Amino acid sequence: MDFLTWGRSPWGEWILTHISWDLFWASLFAGVMFFVAHASYMVLSAHRKRSAHETDALEARLTSLPERVPRHSFMARMFHWVMAASMFVLLFTAFLPIAGIRFPWVQWHWIAGLVLTASILYHIIHATFWLDFWSIWVGPKDIPEFKAEMMREFGHDVPGPKPGKYPLGNRLYHTAIVLAGIAVTATGLFMMKRVATPLFVRDPYMFSDSTWGVTYVLHGTAGVALVGLVIAHVYFAVRPEKWWITKSMIFGWITRRQYLEHHEPSRWAVRGSTTPKVSKTH
Ligand code: HEM
Numbered sequence: 001m002d003f004l005t006w007g008r009s010p011w012g013e014w015i016l017t018h019i020s021w022d023l024f025w026a027s028l029f030a031g032v033m034f035f036v037a038h039a040s041y042m043v044l045s046a047h048r049k050r051s052a053h054e055t056d057a058l059e060a061r062l063t064s065l066p067e068r069v070p071r072h073s074f075m076a077r078m079f080h081w082v083m084a085a086s087m088f089v090l091l092f093t094a095f096l097p098i099a100g101i102r103f104p105w106v107q108w109h110w111i112a113g114l115v116l117t118a119s120i121l122y123h124i125i126h127a128t129f130w131l132d133f134w135s136i137w138v139g140p141k142d143i144p145e146f147k148a149e150m151m152r153e154f155g156h157d158v159p160g161p162k163p164g165k166y167p168l169g170n171r172l173y174h175t176a177i178v179l180a181g182i183a184v185t186a187t188g189l190f191m192m193k194r195v196a197t198p199l200f201v202r203d204p205y206m207f208s209d210s211t212w213g214v215t216y217v218l219h220g221t222a223g224v225a226l227v228g229l230v231i232a233h234v235y236f237a238v239r240p241e242k243w244w245i246t247k248s249m250i251f252g253w254i255t256r257r258q259y260l261e262h263h264e265p266s267r268w269a270v271r272g273s274t275t276p277k278v279s280k281t282h
Pocket residue numbers: 017018019087090091094095106109110112113114116117184185187188189191192194195216217219220222223224226
């Protein structure tokens with residue numbers, strides 16, 4: 001399978017033009033295989049949440065925890081759904097024509113691209129100044145937790161705390177989506193100079209042919225990666241044992257019981273979790 005598509009410049013040189021669209025089918029296939037493999041594995045796996053008797057004990061101790069624990073503020077939820085809508089428009093407008101369904105897609109694509117870019121900018125500002133910025137990132141400090149998680153996946157009873165607001169898997173996923181998101185929006189904004197838009201004068205000569213080639217390849221690679229990443233995300237959102245998290249992205253809160261079953265109160269401090277530092281709960 002070729003990963004790249006090449007063309008000839010007017011001067012007869014070979015230049016990069018796109019990624020090979022076989023990669024789109026490969027990413028779609030990988031996304032579908034991932035959920036088949038994961039779903040089969042989940043049939044065998046013990047779902048790991050705090051035992052009922054441990055949760056009862058915590059609940060009896062933390063009496064001032066509210067019945068509903070806020071998880072996502074209204075603005076955080078708005079961001080999520082605007083971003084999700086623009087992402088779907090981008091994926092369908094980009095890949096339906098490649099799958100053979102032809103329609104004038106470019107205009108819808110870049111409009112959704114601008115919505116996605118604006119929503120990402122909003123999210124960066126919101127997360128930097130209003131949310132607990134570091135709660136979503138991964139780093140070397142997470143290696144012991146990663147090892148413990150892996151051991152538990154393989155059926156070993158390894159002691160260790162429950163996650164803070166975001167489990168390790170969610171934080172790794174966020175890192176992947178950040179990298180793909182930055183690459184696709186940065187390149188997409190430049191690519192708008194190649195197509196006719198009412199926003200500015202078209203200038204396909206802004207970059208050399210080879211720089212455009214690299215830009216299109218980066219855009220296509222990130223776009224194709226997003227196919228697999230979005231499939232995995234939607235798959236987890238619709239799995240019944242994750243509905244409590246999905247519901248919190250609609251209504252904004254989880255129950256006290258869910259908070260205690262799945263989180264470590266000292267690592268995600270909310271009102272009533274009786275830790276000295278009370279962080280923001282968006
Ligand atoms: C989920 C995110 C995105 C995906 C999956 C995606 C995918 C794609 C794909 C597969 C192409 C065809 C590229 C080629 O022919 O080599 C394309 C073209 C294009 N994309 Fe995106 N894209 C995304 C985000 C964006 C964003 C955020 C923008 C702008 C801000 C954007 C602007 C463009 C433009 C202007 C083109 C047309 C280029 C042309 O026809 O010459 N895209 N996109």
